[in-house]
Amino acid sequence: MKTEIAEYCRRLRLGKNIALISDQIAAESHQEYLLKVLKEELAYRESKMKNRLIKQAGFYTLKTFEGYCFDEIKLPAELSVADLKEANFISKKKNLILYGNVGTGKTHLATAIGIETCKQGRVVRFFRTAALVNLLNDAQRKGELGQLLKKLSKAELLICDEWGYVPLDRGGSKLLFQVISECYEQRSVIITTNLEFSKWVNIFYDEQMTAALIDRLVHHSYLLIFDGQSYRIKNSLMKNYT
Numbered sequence: 001m002k003t004e005i006a007e008y009c010r011r012l013r014l015g016k017n018i019a020l021i022s023d024q025i026a027a028e029s030h031q032e033y034l035l036k037v038l039k040e041e042l043a044y045r046e047s048k049m050k051n052r053l054i055k056q057a058g059f060y061t062l063k064t065f066e067g068y069c070f071d072e073i074k075l076p077a078e079l080s081v082a083d084l085k086e087a088n089f090i091s092k093k094k095n096l097i098l099y100g101n102v103g104t105g106k107t108h109l110a111t112a113i114g115i116e117t118c119k120q121g122r123v124v125r126f127f128r129t130a131a132l133v134n135l136l137n138d139a140q141r142k143g144e145l146g147q148l149l150k151k152l153s154k155a156e157l158l159i160c161d162e163w164g165y166v167p168l169d170r171g172g173s174k175l176l177f178q179v180i181s182e183c184y185e186q187r188s189v190i191i192t193t194n195l196e197f198s199k200w201v202n203i204f205y206d207e208q209m210t211a212a213l214i215d216r217l218v219h220h221s222y223l224l225i226f227d228g229q230s231y232r233i234k235n236s237l238m239k240n241y242t
Contacts (some may be wrong), residue, residue, distance in 0.1 A: 017044045046121075053118040058126045060161075063111040072104070074225040084109070087117045090157055090188045095217055098192045100226025106192035109224075110159050113190065117157050125155040129163045132179070133172035140175065152179060156187050163193035164203050173204045177213055184216045191217070 006019035021040050027033035054062070070081050083089060089096065096113075098106040114124045127135070139148040152158065158179070168176065183189050195203070197218075201210045 014041070015045075017041055049121060050119050053121070053123060054115055057114055057118055057124040059111050059114060060126070060128070061111065062115065063108045064115060065112045068105070068108060068112060072227050073109075074227060076222050076224075079222045079224075084113060085116065087113055087120065087122075087157075089222065090117060090122065093185055093188055093220065095183075095189045095221040096191070096224060097217065097221050098190065098224050098226065099196070100194065102194055104226035106226055107161050110161060110190045110192050114157060114159050122156040123154055124157045124159065125152060126159040127161065128165075129160045129176070130166035130168065132160060133168050133176050136175040136179065137169070137172050140171075145175075149179070149182070153182065153187075157190065158183060158187060159190045159192075161192045163191045164195035164200065165193075168203055170205055174209075177204060177209055180213055181216060185220065189217070 002019050002022065005022050006016055009015060009018050018037060018041055021037065025033060025036045025040065027036055065085055075081070075084075079089070084096075096110075098110060100106060111126070114126055117124050136145065136148065139145045160180075180189060197214055200214060201207055204210045204213065
């Protein structure tokens, strides 16, 4: 029987899951049975979609909000912890700039928000900023820049981690400027950085371009300031020896 059900599912493009669960569902009527099967199938598809979105996002590690401490983060008055956990800012096409010292939890928070966004069925792209610039430069050399920009434009949230940690070449900085500028009022951006705005000119080399980019970002951004000591230093096994 399962084999026949699987065949009909294949022909109807319903997938194999219905056949697998067909004898595991108890119901008091045909209609109740059908409803339960359809609910199970929908839940299965949504779970697969969320997992696919998380995988495609490109996170380096998977971090969630579980156990995350907000005590040493200064949030703007109009943004709450609940807003971050629910990624409410994305619907408003707002941005987040996470600023503070290395090791204070910026990447963890950005990743946790990104994963929550994926779970909402939204497309996310996560990059270390230098890796994104390398990707843009390679695409331009191969004549594939348009394709890459189109792919990036499908993301509702673009996360640029370690912004300003690695020097960029001038060509790459212009491409990065293009990407961020095209996000303006179209999709959300999260930037993690330890560089204050006045030093962003060292990323883009050009004062006018830097000012234009900051103007676009700040217009619809929330600034989160990470004041704490490096988590890695605080929890180092060697801390008792320093």
